[in-house]
Amino acid sequence: MISGKLTCSNIAKFGDAKLTLTPVDRLTVEIKSDRPEPIMPTLLSVVMIVSPKTPVDQAVNDPVGTGPFTLSTFSPQTVVLDAFDGYWGNKPQVTKATYVWRPESSIRAAMVETGEADLTPSIAIQDASNPETDFAYLNSETTAIRIDAAEPPLDDLRVRKALNLAIDWEGLAQLFGDDVKRASQMVVSGINGHDDALEPWSYDPEKAKKLIEEARAAGVAVDTEIKLIGRNGIYPNGAEAMEAMMTMWQDAGLNVKLTMLDVADWLRYLQKPFPAERGPNLLQMMHDNNKGDAAFTVPSFYRSSGSYSTLADPAFDKQIDEALAATGEARTNSFKAIFGKARNEVVADIPMFHMIGYTRVGTRLEWKPDITTNSEIPLANIAIKD
Incomplete structure (x- = not known):
């Protein structure tokens, strides 16, 4: 990530700091900065680990990770994630997730209301009209x-x-x-x-x-x-x-x-x-x-x-x-x-x-938004009601 060959906006959080990385053993790397970095562990938490086999001359949609889901299909309109059977941790209730893009807040809210979708984040205030399904969050x-x-x-x-x-x-x-x-x-x-x-x-x-x-x-x-x-x-x-x-x-x-x-x-x-x-x-x-x-x-x-x-x-x-x-x-x-x-x-x-964000959650889901919702919604945190 520090080679400059790959674009990573998160590495910019380090500013002009020069990092020197030295492998110690299979599971340890020593990281040194040329200036004091009192919150180095927190800074490192946003840096993505990328396979050294990742091409540097083209965009790819073949992520490598250790999470409970794998990318099944990808298009500009739809992304499908499937549960990874070999996941090392507790398996989430969700076994498959399909993401679709609809820019209009009213359309997304209506899709959840009719059951066509289960969840939509960040709807407009005028569409957050149902207190049973619509939640405000800081x-x-x-x-x-x-x-x-x-x-x-x-x-x-x-x-x-x-x-x-x-x-x-x-x-x-x-x-x-x-x-x-x-x-x-x-x-x-x-x-x-x-x-x-x-x-x-x-x-x-x-x-x-x-x-x-x-x-x-x-x-x-x-x-x-x-x-x-x-x-x-x-x-x-x-x-x-x-x-x-x-x-x-x-x-x-x-x-x-x-x-x-x-x-x-x-x-x-x-x-x-x-x-x-x-x-x-x-x-x-x-x-x-x-x-x-x-x-x-x-x-x-x-x-x-x-x-x-x-x-x-x-x-x-x-x-x-x-x-x-x-x-x-x-x-x-x-x-x-x-x-x-x-x-x-x-x-x-x-x-x-x-x-203040507003989100609509379908009636079959057990999930509430929090301060991180605009950045991420971990599927592992979503439960399905009985």
């Missing part, structure tokens, strides 16, 4: 817009602040439910480094317009077209949120145009190397950190070398590196300072909401 997702701070006019701090101030946050929240929480930073409460005292941006359209006019008077080309890049199906009511935000930014005096992309095209803008022709852009994102530490967020988004970062700030890089090497209370306070700087001084993003 997930670990934070929705946000990344600002490409390297591209004018977004390289001007006044414009980046105006983008945050121009949004009617109370009105936008109606798309996501009464329990959704405004975000001031890219991690949820409970993650080491989250700062409960950090206030979200308020709605101040007049101040937003004033900042844009100040930038214009200083020679910033604020009339330049800014591309708002949304991702189809990223979360329920995601496209509606982008349309509303685009309108609010236009009302503030910015030339923002929305483009909705499928995942493959959207990823080109999310991860480095960014498209050379990208121009000024705002990118719809949803970030999941349920690992307990801000190290799974900060380097990727704010370090100059971060796979999602549009920043180039050596002083901020140094501050981040010091936080990553720290332990205990010093680590917590260092990450809090980083989120404060990201919010107040750098303004590299537009934090939106810490999300």
Whole structure:
């Protein structure tokens, strides 16, 4: 995974750390980092083990694993998993699982209601209408817009602040439910480094317009077209949120145009190397950190070398590196300072909401969602009612 020959976004969690791996015996490997990594075991928990026989020049759908299921068939529309008879652990009740993709929340909810499907995660609030089958859950997702701070006019701090101030946050929240929480930073409460005292941006359209006019008077080309890049199906009511935000930014005096992309095209803008022709852009994102530490967020988004970062700030890089090497209370306070700087001084993003998820579960299943549901639903945790 560290050879650079295979693409692995999770290895990016290590930032610029250089890892040296030495086999000790059949079941032991020694891993050394060229800098302190206080949470090395947690970082390693997200790194996938890949067979050395995996081709590096083509995508494959032939996974190698040790779990209770095997991949039976795969297509862009349907995936089928079968139970693995030779599994070493307790065998789950589920013996076969078929996954189908339906982007429309209402259609997925109806499929569960009629028995055509057993479970659908992440339905829209307007479709979560049956208290017997529909469950709300606090997930670990934070929705946000990344600002490409390297591209004018977004390289001007006044414009980046105006983008945050121009949004009617109370009105936008109606798309996501009464329990959704405004975000001031890219991690949820409970993650080491989250700062409960950090206030979200308020709605101040007049101040937003004033900042844009100040930038214009200083020679910033604020009339330049800014591309708002949304991702189809990223979360329920995601496209509606982008349309509303685009309108609010236009009302503030910015030339923002929305483009909705499928995942493959959207990823080109999310991860480095960014498209050379990208121009000024705002990118719809949803970030999941349920690992307990801000190290799974900060380097990727704010370090100059971060796979999602549009920043180039050596002083901020140094501050981040010091936080990553720290332990205990010093680590917590260092990450809090980083989120404060990201919010107040750098303004590299537009934090939106810490999300509440809604899922519909068929009546024959014994299963409830939890904070990890948006990332994974282990089939072994699903029971079939008698």
